[in-house]
Amino acid sequence: MVTIIGGGLAGCETAYQIAKEGIKVRIYEMKPEKFSPAHTNKNLAEIVCSNSFKSNLHTNACGLLKEELRLLDSLLIKCADETSVPAGQALAVDRENFSELVTKKIKENPNIEIINKEIKEIPEDSEIIVISTGPLTTEKLSEEIMKLTGVQGLHFYDAAAPIVEKETINMNIGFYGDRYGKGEACYINLPMNKEEYEKFWNELVNAEIVELHEFEKREIFEGCMPVEVMAKRGIDTLRFGPLKPVGFTDPRTNERPYAIVQLRQDNKEASIYNIVGFQTNLKFGEQKRVFSMIPGLENANFVKYGVMHRNTFINSPELLDETYNLKSNRNIYFAGQITGVEGYVESIASGMVVGKNIVNRIKDKTKIVFPETTMIGSLSKYIATPNDKFQPMNANFGIMPQLEEKIKDKKIKYEKLADRAIENLKNSLQK
Ligand SMILES: Cc1cc2nc3c(=O)[nH]c(=O)nc-3n(C[C@H](O)[C@H](O)[C@H](O)COP(=O)(O)OP(=O)(O)OC[C@H]3O[C@@H](n4cnc5c(N)ncnc54)[C@H](O)[C@@H]3O)c2cc1C
Structure with a gap:
């Protein structure tokens, strides 16, 4: 018997993957007995916000992930396809129909039992446990998880700066270096003159911000203040911060710049960089518009936008392996947003990896680690790779191993990366 705590997107995918192999699964879902501040409907797999599962295009990272999930027989993507509504190149769903269909499929599966109850302690009567209770x-359960992970191992808030793809930073403007030439020169620095800074500042303080849910509002801590809030304190505040x-x-002028934006390496391969101190509540479109005004970022590809929101997630690089299995207790797996993957489709993908691995484990077969050249594999790799600044990550091409040949045209490059991913996934399935 496998016990899954949380019948959300990840939990339902995991349950289906296990049950279809004839293994008994029990899902504990607290709804409708209790609702989180963002959940409102009684069904499983509730979509809490946007009804979009993002692009369906092969050349889009999330589109590729969905294509991979279809190849792997994902129940949730199948339900999303069946309940889709017109949305151009995106896969958007009728949220009620989607959750209802997933609930129906899970309920009618004879190997799955659903118990509507809030879990406050990790059950001891099950051989294998999956924790997929979401952001x-x-x-009470968070306290229990903290016992497993240690206090440092669990985060309750996500304050992340945007991340850009290194290859798209204009290095005719940017230069490597640390303040006063100290340290390893690992930052990329983007200098600004007075005019550029003032233009940027003006757009930043007037940019549109996202409306926070009541439960997401909290006091601002000085060390973790949204960049736009700091900017609003005065035109020079950022220049002293x-x-x-x-x-x-600046090597181009041999003078001290008026202001400087620093980017810090974000993965081991140095293919993606975060903008230091730019945690923000700006709307995604506004981040693209305003942050692209920073000299050197005019053509930057934003692989992840900055966010500041309530998000429970564990320090996966310390705690999990590439199958989302807890290193300190092999009977426990985590799946979904709580592992530090971010987004609906990414949560489903992690549930897929967990489900398939539990099946193999019960059948005494080897672990399934998808190739890191696939999107599903690169996400698993990302969450299990040492990273002392670990922040949740969505599907993006920056976390995949790059192509051997250098291709400037982004569309052609992504097409080749996506073709390689599908081919490698198909090959790995034949083994
Ligand atoms: C407010 C908000 C908005 C978001 N908007 C988007 C968006 O627009 N697009 C996007 O791609 N991603 C979004 N996300 C991020 C994320 O992709 C979703 O939260 C996604 O639903 C995560 O899937 P999951 O399976 O990990 O968790 P969930 O889908 O949240 O599922 C977790 C389930 O566990 C249950 N549960 C929790 N605690 C317990 C317990 N102790 N015992 C039993 N059951 C429990 C919950 O009731 C829930 O059904 C958003 C997140 C939040 C919080």
């Missing part, structure tokens, strides 16, 4: 895991230019000389 709004209840307080994260955009401080002291200790730098």
